[in-house]
Amino acid sequence: MGDEVLRVEDLAVYYETMKGTVRAVDGVSFSVRRGEIVGLAGESGSGKTTTAMAIIRLLPENGRIVRGRILLGDLDVASLPEEEMRRVRWNRVSMVFQGAMNALNPVLRVGEQIGEVLVEKKGLSKREAWERVKELFRLVGIDPSRAWDYPHEFSGGMRQRAMIAMAIALNPDLVIADEPVTALDVVVQSRILDLLRDLRDKLGISVLMITHDLSVIAETCDRTAIMYAGKIVEYGDTEVVFARSLHPYTRALIAAFPSITGERRNFEPIRGDPPNMLEVPPGCPFHPRCPSRFEPCDRREPELVEAEPGHWVACHLTGGG
Amino acid sequence: MSGRGAVRRRVLVRRLRNFWSLYSSSRLGVFGLAVILFYTALAALAPLLAPYDPDEFVGRPLDSPSWEHPLGTDQMGRDLLSRLIVGTRVSLVVGLAASAMAVVIGSVIGLVSGYFGGILDTVLMRITDIFIQLPTLPLMLIFVAILGKGIFNIVLVIAILGWTATARMVRSQTLSLKERPFVEAARAVGAGDLQILAVHIAPNVVPLIFANATISVVNAILSESFLSFLGFGDPRMPSWGMLLYYARMAGATVNGFWWFIVPPGVAIMMLALGFACMNYSLDQILNPRLRKR
Amino acid sequence: MAEKLLEVRDLRVWFPARTGLLAALRGVKRWVKAVDGVSFDVKRGEVVCLVGESGSGKTTTARAVLRLIEPTGGEVLFDGVDVLSLPKAELKRWRTEAQLIFQDPYESIDPRMVVYDVVAEPLRVNRLAEGADDEYDRVARALEDVRLVPPEDFMSRFPHELSGGQRQRVAIARALILRPRFLVADEPVSMLDASIRTQILTLMEDLRREYGLTYLYITHDLAQARYTGDRIVVMYLGRIMEVGPTEEVIRDPLHPYTKVLLSHVPVPDPREARRREKIEIPGETPNPIDLPPGCRFWPRCPFAREECREREPELVEVSPGRFVACHLAGG
Numbered sequence: 003m004g005d006e007v008l009r010v011e012d013l014a015v016y017y018e019t020m021k022g023t024v025r026a027v028d029g030v031s032f033s034v035r036r037g038e039i040v041g042l043a044g045e046s047g048s049g050k051t052t053t054a055m056a057i058i059r060l061l062p063e064n065g066r067i068v069r070g071r072i073l074l075g076d077l078d079v080a081s082l083p084e085e086e087m088r089r090v091r092w093n094r095v096s097m098v099f100q101g102a103m104n105a106l107n108p109v110l111r112v113g114e115q116i117g118e119v120l121v122e123k124k125g126l127s128k129r130e131a132w133e134r135v136k137e138l139f140r141l142v143g144i145d146p147s148r149a150w151d152y153p154h155e156f157s158g159g160m161r162q163r164a165m166i167a168m169a170i171a172l173n174p175d176l177v178i179a180d181e182p183v184t185a186l187d188v189v190v191q192s193r194i195l196d197l198l199r200d201l202r203d204k205l206g207i208s209v210l211m212i213t214h215d216l217s218v219i220a221e222t223c224d225r226t227a228i229m230y231a232g233k234i235v236e237y238g239d240t241e242v243v244f245a246r247s248l249h250p251y252t253r254a255l256i257a258a259f260p261s262i263t264g265e266r267r268n269f270e271p272i273r274g275d276p277p278n279m280l281e282v283p284p285g286c287p288f289h290p291r292c293p294s295r296f297e298p299c300d301r302r303e304p305e306l307v308e309a310e311p312g313h314w315v316a317c318h319l320t321g322g323g
Numbered sequence: 324m325s326g327r328g329a330v331r332r333r334v335l336v337r338r339l340r341n342f343w344s345l346y347s348s349s350r351l352g353v354f355g356l357a358v359i360l361f362y363t364a365l366a367a368l369a370p371l372l373a374p375y376d377p378d379e380f381v382g383r384p385l386d387s388p389s390w391e392h393p394l395g396t397d398q399m400g401r402d403l404l405s406r407l408i409v410g411t412r413v414s415l416v417v418g419l420a421a422s423a424m425a426v427v428i429g430s431v432i433g434l435v436s437g438y439f440g441g442i443l444d445t446v447l448m449r450i451t452d453i454f455i456q457l458p459t460l461p462l463m464l465i466f467v468a469i470l471g472k473g474i475f476n477i478v479l480v481i482a483i484l485g486w487t488a489t490a491r492m493v494r495s496q497t498l499s500l501k502e503r504p505f506v507e508a509a510r511a512v513g514a515g516d517l518q519i520l521a522v523h524i525a526p527n528v529v530p531l532i533f534a535n536a537t538i539s540v541v542n543a544i545l546s547e548s549f550l551s552f553l554g555f556g557d558p559r560m561p562s563w564g565m566l567l568y569y570a571r572m573a574g575a576t577v578n579g580f581w582w583f584i585v586p587p588g589v590a591i592m593m594l595a596l597g598f599a600c601m602n603y604s605l606d607q608i609l610n611p612r613l614r615k616r
Numbered sequence: 617m618a619e620k621l622l623e624v625r626d627l628r629v630w631f632p633a634r635t636g637l638l639a640a641l642r643g644v645k646r647w648v649k650a651v652d653g654v655s656f657d658v659k660r661g662e663v664v665c666l667v668g669e670s671g672s673g674k675t676t677t678a679r680a681v682l683r684l685i686e687p688t689g690g691e692v693l694f695d696g697v698d699v700l701s702l703p704k705a706e707l708k709r710w711r712t713e714a715q716l717i718f719q720d721p722y723e724s725i726d727p728r729m730v731v732y733d734v735v736a737e738p739l740r741v742n743r744l745a746e747g748a749d750d751e752y753d754r755v756a757r758a759l760e761d762v763r764l765v766p767p768e769d770f771m772s773r774f775p776h777e778l779s780g781g782q783r784q785r786v787a788i789a790r791a792l793i794l795r796p797r798f799l800v801a802d803e804p805v806s807m808l809d810a811s812i813r814t815q816i817l818t819l820m821e822d823l824r825r826e827y828g829l830t831y832l833y834i835t836h837d838l839a840q841a842r843y844t845g846d847r848i849v850v851m852y853l854g855r856i857m858e859v860g861p862t863e864e865v866i867r868d869p870l871h872p873y874t875k876v877l878l879s880h881v882p883v884p885d886p887r888e889a890r891r892r893e894k895i896e897i898p899g900e901t902p903n904p905i906d907l908p909p910g911c912r913f914w915p916r917c918p919f920a921r922e923e924c925r926e927r928e929p930e931l932v933e934v935s936p937g938r939f940v941a942c943h944l945a946g947g
């Protein structure tokens with residue numbers, strides 16, 4: 003077992019809205035080890051993005067961490083003052099955003115933007131920064147001569163590569179990738195995923211991958227946590243979670259993803275809508291939609307228990323309670 | 324009763340309730356509305372509230388305030404309080420009518436220009452530019468001098484010189500609305516240009532037009548007062564501006580007849596302020612760029 | 617009754633490209649050939665998937681077929697009627713037979729309208745309802761069709777009070793209320809959560825059976841196409857690369873582009889994902905301006921030969937029902 007670069011313990015993040023308190027993340031625990039890609043998967047409202055934003059401490063104004071610890075090594079960033087957090091951000095934890103076009107400044111050359119981060123945060127000289135930018139470009143598979151291009155001269159895939167270069171520029175312990183390939187074309191998408199895996203193998207970077215797409219999880223992640231209504235419902239080695247899913251939601255979600263391989267099976271749609279986060283159902287939050295619910299499900303909330311070594315599940319069917 | 328009627332009524336009630344719950348949370352808006360309602364009541368009930376006939380000579384000329392004439396009298400011995408109360412009618416009606424007319428002209432030009440584009444747009448917008456460049460006040464005087472002092476002419480002149488801002492705003496809003504997918508969706512079910520304009524574009528612009536209209540009322544009230552003050556008002560209709568005109572004639576400032584000047588001045592200011600407050604909070608609610616989630 | 621409901625022949629949609637000042641002064645006119653000679657047909661009751669990446673022209677094709685964009689050239693025959701030459705009044709009547717479902721249910725519904733008015737609009741525009749009661753009944757039935765029950769609960773709701781799946785159901789109800797025979801669905805589930813996707817796809821399949829509908833289904837996702845389409849049409853840069861029965865194309869792609877694409881589609885199975893081999897190709901899809909002569913795919917094709925640069929391959933039938941535009945596959 004490698005050492006952990008991130009350990010989240012009982013994290014809870016609430017939003018205050020005009021209509022009431024939204025418990026977007028409510029008691030989430032997981033970890034990322036060095037050189038590991040961990041997936042946080044879920045549908046909209048599951049709390050996956052809120053979890054990511056809490057880790058890098060970029061929550062919207064009305065959101066606050068009400069409970070729990072976020073340990074980057076020994077440092078608990080959950081309670082860190084913003085001033086100190088600014089030193090931690092990018093240096094120890096960085097982020098690749100979904101819309102790469104919006105994350106890059108359109109009037110600055112791509113290489114400059116990355117160089118600036120290096121000068122500012124790491125105190126490199128301009129020349130050193132430039133050398134490092136070229137090296138980073140080679141690492142992420144962009145011709146270093148394109149460092150002088152503006153973002154609009156880059157294709158969608160190259161922009162996302164540049165974002166990754168920026169995210170790893172300061173050798174952070176953890177890179178959070180929030181839907182890094184959503185809205186990219188298939189071939190580009192698969193190359194970006196390959197790149198992340200390559201960087202993991204070559205540099206030993208650790209990645210927390212936030213996505214709604216289980217195919218992306220299956221292609222890249224070593225371990226996976228499935229989230230629903232602000233909770234982790236299943237968590238373990240990706241292969242185990244897929245092959246021996248224990249939670250009915252995990253099973254239904256996997257079945258909802260069509261595949262080009264294997265037999266063509268029929269969809270079994272999950273009934274109902276995702277929960278309204280202002281009125282999360284009592285008991286197990288999935289019970290109104292669950293095909294196998296039984297007596298305790300609407301009254302008692304199942305706890306996340308270790309069903310087999312390294313494989314955790316929160317479901318009364320597997321004795322969570 | 325048909326099911327459709329029931330749905331419509333339910334929707335209307337919900338729309339009004341939603342609007343009111345947003346509007347009533349704005350203190351300035353409530354204040355503005357209260358002011359406007361006060362003046363509207365005053366205008367509606369003017370003949371009942373006014374102690375004297377505003378056109379009759381009921382006292383000594385240029386009397387200072389007394390129990391009999393709380394705001395004194397003018398140079399012809401007419402009761403100033405009665406004239407002030409009745410004057411509310413003219414100021415309010417002229418303000419509303421002129422701004423309604425301006426807003427209708429501006430909206431039609433803005434909608435047509437923005438939606439159809441092309442040469443029509445170019446021509447209409449050049450005309451709008453010309454009207455924006457024109458010096459409003461001198462032109463008003465010239466128009467009234469030519470057309471005559473009737474109250475309808477005053478409304479017309481204020482409207483003709485006051486529609487440009489609405490046209491510009493409606494046009495830019497229309498330009499962005501017509502590119503929205505729901506417009507293509509309407510076309511896909513067979514809707515023609517006029518149907519799209521009437522069903523999708525106009526209702527989406529109306530809130531902004533509405534917000535805009537309130538500021539245009541302020542403009543119209545001030546314009547009317549200005550014209551009347553200079554003696555271009557309709558002599559048969561006493562408005563607040565006209566009160567000020569008579570005050571000037573009587574040399575009220577030099578002679579210290581404060582009761583002659585201050586009440587109509589405050590009345591104009593308060594009504595303008597009321598509409599401005601309403602405009603501010605409508606803008607907060609209805610303008611998508613300012614709206615808070 | 618002919619077997620084919622829709623026949624598209626040599627469809628072309630060209631847009632004038634924004635050129636530099638110098639080129640404009642010299643009078644050089646360049647075109648973005650978004651759709652450039654596309655031919656396919658859709659049989660009655662069939663679901664044909666138009667698959668392609670961004671820039672493939674799949675969405676433009678869909679819009680041109682419905683004449684929401686005026687094509688530059690070609691023919692669109694719907695039940696034998698030439699849609700492209702219909703005068704305005706008849707085009708409006710024809711639109712009741714062919715409807716479009718949009719990608720983004722958040723954008724394709726007027727935010728100020730309630731569900732009732734959204735669904736009733738097609739009836740009003742075409743003056744098809746006989747009075748308020750008839751209109752009401754038909755709106756109620758359309759909402760029941762898309763399983764928004766009881767319909768009264770939904771009629772006076774605003775779009776922002778519905779979930780994404782419910783909005784897309786409203787959009788489908790609106791398309792169905794005219795009782796069309798043909799539906800074009802432009803990525804109707806790509807903005808929805810996975811669990812909602814399957815609900816909508818199942819609904820669309822049920823409706824197809826119930827009302828004998830024919831679908832043209834636009835998607836970028838081959839895996840989704842496998843689960844929705846009877847046949848697949850693969851497009852690249854405004855041209856059709858391959859046409860064939862879905863399962864055959866997925867299991868045994870003939871065109872190099874289809875092969876490449878399939879090898880990169882992510883699969884929701886970690887073991888399978890590790891086993892598969894990807895076919896690497898250079899670059900990303902270029903702009904459809906100033907296309908090279910020859911096959912559009914050759915600059916990126918791992919199997920390109922000399923003739924691929926010189927001659928553009930025709931779409932030919934290589935085995936029954938399977939069409940390929942590639943010199944290597946006998947094109």
